Amino acid sequence: MTVKVGINGYGTVGKRVADAVTKQDDMELVGVAKRSPTYEAEMAVDKGYPFYAASEKYLDGFEEKGIPYEGMLEDLLEKANIIIDGTPKKAGYKPVYEEAGVKAIWQGGEDHELTGISFNSMANYDEAYGADYLRVVSCNTTGLLRTLYPLLENVGIDNCKAVMVRRGADPWDTSRGPINSINPVLDIPSHHGPDVKSVLPEIDIQTTAVKVPTTIMHLHSVIVDLEKEVGTKEVVDLWEETPRVKFFEASEGIDSTAKVMEYAKDRDNNRGDLNEIAVWKDAIKVEGSTLYYYQAIHQESDIIPENIDAIRAMCELEEDNEKSIQKTNEAMGIQ
Amino acid sequence: MTVKVGINGYGTVGKRVADAVTKQDDMELVGVAKRSPTYEAEMAVDKGYPFYAASEKYLDGFEEKGIPYEGMLEDLLEKANIIIDGTPKKAGYKPVYEEAGVKAIWQGGEDHELTGISFNSMANYDEAYGADYLRVVSCNTTGLLRTLYPLLENVGIDNCKAVMVRRGADPWDTSRGPINSINPVLDIPSHHGPDVKSVLPEIDIQTTAVKVPTTIMHLHSVIVDLEKEVGTKEVVDLWEETPRVKFFEASEGIDSTAKVMEYAKDRDNNRGDLNEIAVWKDAIKVEGSTLYYYQAIHQESDIIPENIDAIRAMCELEEDNEKSIQKTNEAMGIQ
C-alpha cells in the first residue's frame, strides 16, 4: 500500500517534509499547497511537485508570475489520505481537514490539546498507531526526547534540568532580532518541560530558556540526576546505539554549532540540514549519578523524520517503531 | 589615614578602578601605569591622573604622541601603598610588587593560588583584613556570590546548578567572535563552580557555560535547591535588602540585557556601567524548595566596588564589611 500525502504550507517544515516523502517507497506526494507566489512556489513546481493554491487571495499573483497550479487546497484534500500541516501556528485548518475526512499532522507550534496526541518516534509510536490527528512536538522537545528517552528506559531518571539557549531567528528571517542582546524567557519554568511531559508524563523535568543572536541551531545544557550511578562510558555506549543522536568531537575540530552546520554541509545533506541531534562526546560527563551534556538542535530539520514515522504509524504502514525509524533513516540518509 | 593607590594596567578594569578610587575620601590615586600610547593613555593624562610608563619598550611612542609621563612603573610603586593589577592574565608582576614592598590586588583572570585569598565583599571580607595579596574573583563568580551568599546565610543551600551564557567579546574588542554560533565550553563542569568555592568552600555548586555572539553582559540561569521550603516572596525580600543586587522588571520594559544596559546609560552611570547584578524580579520563582532565577552581569564593572572594598580591608581602613560596602556604594552612586 502507498499512502497519499499532501502538504499544506510550503515553508520551513513543509518543503522539507515534501522532499522526505518523495524518498519513501511506501508514500506518494500528491501535492503541496501554498498561499503566496514566492520563489519557493516556483521551486516546488520546478521540482515537479503537484502544486495547489492555498488561498483565493493570491491567485492573481500566481497568474502574474506564471506559476501554474493544479487546483485549490480543497482539491488537494480530496486526493490525499493524510495532510502535513506546515502552516503558521493556529492557522485553524482542523475543521477543513475534518470536513474533507483526511488525517492530519501538526507541528510543535500548536498546542497538545488540538490533537490529544504529541508524538515522538521512539517514545510513543504505539499511541499514534491508527490515529487520525496528532502533533509532532517542537524541535527542542524532540531533541530532549531523543537523548532522555533511552536514559529513562535504560538507567532511570530522577530529575532533569535543562537550559535552552535558543537561536533568535531562522537563517532566512532577517526581520527578527536580537542583534546584540541575551533575552531571557521570563516565564519560569519554560514551556519545554511540560512539552516533554506531553509525550512522557513520567519524567520530572524543569527547563529555562534564553534567546541569543544566532540563526543556526539551539543548544541545550542538560543536567540529569540518574536513578543510579553509572559510568560516563555507559551513557556514551547507550547513545552510540540510539538512532538520530550523533556524536561530535572538539578534537576533530567540531566545537561549536557553526562547525556542526559546516559538517552537515560537507556531508552533502539536503539543504545542509542535520536531522540528528548533535551531542558533544567530549563533554558527556557523569559525576556520581549526575550526568552533564550539551546537545545542539537543527531547528529546521530534526522533526522531519518524526513526521515521516508519524505518517507510517497513523496510516498503519508499519507496526514496529524501530522498523519505521530504520526505514525512514535509510531513505533520508540519516546515519 | 589616606591610602595611596596605584594602578598597573589601564584597560577595562584599571581605568574603572582609577575613577572609583578618586571618589573615595580615604584613598588617593597616586598614579596609573600603562604600556602603550593609545588614546586611553591620553585620556588618563586629560583626567589629571599621574601617568607612568609601564615598559621601556614603548617610550618612543609616548614621546612621539606628546603624552607626558611622570616616571616608570618602578617610580609609581615607590609612591603607592597598594597596587591594583589590571594587566593581562599571568603578566607576572608579583615579584616586582614584592620587591617594592607594596600590597597588591589581582583580578579573576589569575589563579587562586597566586595569592591564596579569593575575595568577595560580602562573603569573606574578614579574611582579607590586613592581607598583603589577594585576587578579586571574576565578574561571573562575583555575580554568583552576590545572590548565593545571602541565600546560604539565611535559607541554606543544598545544591546549586548554573549555566553561564557568556558574551563572546567585550564591546570594544572587534577581533573576537563568534559572529553566528553558540560555542559550548566543553570542560565539564566549567571553572565557575570551583571559583565560587574558592571563596565559599561550603557551597555545592556545578556550572556549565556557553559562549554567544553578544558583547554586552553575561546572563546566568540559576537553579538552587534550598535547604528548606520558602516562598518566592521571602527570596525577593532577601535580595531587596542585599547590596549590589538590583531588580529589573519586564513590565517596565526591561526584558533583555540590552535594555538593562540602556537603563544604566539612562541613569547617567559612569561609562554606562552597571556595578550591580541585574536580577529579573518577574522570573524569580520558588517551587517547593527549588529556586529559579536569571541574573545578568556587566562583565566590565561589577567587580569594581569589590576592588575598593578589598583595598579598604587590606589596608585596615575599616573593620566592618557592611560599613565598607555602604561607603563604597555611596561614593560610587550604587543604589
Place this chain on the structure above:
Amino acid sequence: MTVKVGINGYGTVGKRVADAVTKQDDMELVGVAKRSPTYEAEMAVDKGYPFYAASEKYLDGFEEKGIPYEGMLEDLLEKANIIIDGTPKKAGYKPVYEEAGVKAIWQGGEDHELTGISFNSMANYDEAYGADYLRVVSCNTTGLLRTLYPLLENVGIDNCKAVMVRRGADPWDTSRGPINSINPVLDIPSHHGPDVKSVLPEIDIQTTAVKVPTTIMHLHSVIVDLEKEVGTKEVVDLWEETPRVKFFEASEGIDSTAKVMEYAKDRDNNRGDLNEIAVWKDAIKVEGSTLYYYQAIHQESDIIPENIDAIRAMCELEEDNEKSIQKTNEAMGIQ
C-alpha cells in the same frame, strides 16, 4: 529671555533633548510628556523633570506604578513656547500644536513637506530664524551635511556618492534584525541623497544603503568629486576647524565603530553618546580632485545639538549660527 521648552515623546530623542535643554542658560524645560508608564517615565520623574501624560489611554498604568504626573499633554502645551516632537513617525500632532499656538520641531522620520523647512545648524540656520515649524533632518543626513557643507563652501563639490552602512536596530531594540545578513535598501538611489538636498538643494549627491547586524553607529563611505584639486591636508585642516566633526585615528587604537563608542564612554559623555561625527583621519585621501573618507554616525545623538540650535533660531534667541553652535557645544561638552 528664556524660552520655555516642552518635549512630547520621551524616547531616544526626547530624553536626550530634555537633558540638553536643561544645560542651556537661555532655555527652560517646562515639561516632558510620555504615553506609557515605562522605566523611562520613572527616570524623568527622578530627574525632576515636570512630567505629563500624553494619552488618557495609559493613565491607569501611571497610577498603578505610582508615577506622578502634573497634567496632560494639553497642559504642557499651554506652558511651552516651543515643543520638541520626539514621537514616532507620522504621529500627527501638528494640528494639536497649531491649536495650542506653540512652535514645534520634528525629527528626520517626518517628511520635509510637513514643515517646509529641513534644518542643519551650519547649512541653513538663517532659514529657521523666527520659523514656527521645522524638522531637524535625520542622523545620517545630519552626518553628511556636517562634512559636506564646509567642502561645498570652501572647495566646491561636483558630485558626491555615498554608501550608508546602517545599523539594523538601536541598542535597546531587541526585536529587530537582521542577526546574520546584509539587507540592501533596494530603492535606488536611497532617500538620503534627496534628504541632503532638502537642506542644500545645490549639491549633486546620490546615495545607496545597506542594513547590517550591528546596533552601534551607522558608517558612511563617501566619495566626493571636488571642483578643484586640493591636497589631503587642506581637507584635514578644513574639518579640523569644523564644529561637531571629530577625528579618530587607528594609530591610537580607534579603528572601528565599537572603539569610537568606547571612546565616548571613556570621555564620560552623557549616556556614552557622541554628538560629533566621527571621521577617520588616517583614511581621508584626495587623489586628483577625488576625495575619499569614512565617517561614523551615532544615530541616537548627533542630532541633539541641532535641536538646540533650532530652538534658538526659531525663538530668535541668537541671530548668528556660529554663536549658537558654540554656545550649544560649550553647554553640552562638545569638543
Place this chain on the structure above:
Amino acid sequence: MTVKVGINGYGTVGKRVADAVTKQDDMELVGVAKRSPTYEAEMAVDKGYPFYAASEKYLDGFEEKGIPYEGMLEDLLEKANIIIDGTPKKAGYKPVYEEAGVKAIWQGGEDHELTGISFNSMANYDEAYGADYLRVVSCNTTGLLRTLYPLLENVGIDNCKAVMVRRGADPWDTSRGPINSINPVLDIPSHHGPDVKSVLPEIDIQTTAVKVPTTIMHLHSVIVDLEKEVGTKEVVDLWEETPRVKFFEASEGIDSTAKVMEYAKDRDNNRGDLNEIAVWKDAIKVEGSTLYYYQAIHQESDIIPENIDAIRAMCELEEDNEKSIQKTNEAMGIQ
C-alpha cells in the same frame, strides 16, 4: 585526454574544487593532501578521494584516528599534471611544485606577482592558455569582474566606484569578529580596485571596504559611469545573457543575503553554495549614464568554476573560453 588534478590544502577552497573536478569528464582527481587529521580528512576518505598527508608533523594523528593515507604530498605531486593550491596565504609551495614539474593554480590570497597571471574565465582565458602558473583572483574581485567585464565590452566604462561590505568571518570560523561593530578598511582605496586591474588593466576603478558582523556573503554597492547613455533594460538584458550572474528579486521574497543563501539551499546546491554572482534585478538602475547596482558574493564558492576553467586553459583542454564556461557550468549545475 584526461588531466590528472591534485589538491594541496583541503579546506574551504580545496574541498570544493575536489568535488567540482570529479564532475568533469576531462579531468581526474588523483588525490587531495591535507596537513591535520580533522573531520574533513575523514570525509575526503569517506568520499573515496585518494588521500595524502601534507606534512610529516601530524602523521601520528592520522594513525591515531585511523585515517588511512596513500602517501605524502610528494607522492601526489608525482601523479598529478596540475595542482590546485588551497593552502593558507603565502604557504610557499611554489618551489616544491617547480621541483616536481607540475603546473599550479593559487587563490586570491596570493599576490599577482607570484605567478604573473591573474585569472578570470571571461576576461582573460586566452592569457592562461598553456600557462604553468596562475592565480585565480579573490571572491570579491571575481564578483566585480563577472558584472563589469560585459559592461566594458558592450557599453564601455568611464569609471567605477564600489564599496565592499564584507562578512567578518566564514560561517565555520567562530574565533573571528566583529560581533557588534563596523570596521572600515582604512587603506584607501582598498586592494580590490588594483586586483580588478591585475586582470583588466584598462578599467578605471576605485574601491573601499568595510567589515561587518555577518558570516554569509559579501555585498557590493557599485556605481558605474558608463561611456554612453543606455537604458536600465539594456543592462538587465546584457547580464541576463552573462554566465555566472544570477538575478534575484525582492518581489519573490529574496531581499537579503540570508534569503539568497536560503535559495541556494533550496536548489539543493552542493553545500548550499552559490557559484553565481547574485544581482538584485529590482535595484539595477541607470540614470543618465550612471549605473547603480548591488551584488552579493558567496565568498566560499564563486571562484570554484574559475578554477575548473583555469585547469582547462592551462592544460590546453579547450581553446574557447565560452565552451569551457559552458562545459563547467553544465557539469556543476550552474544555471
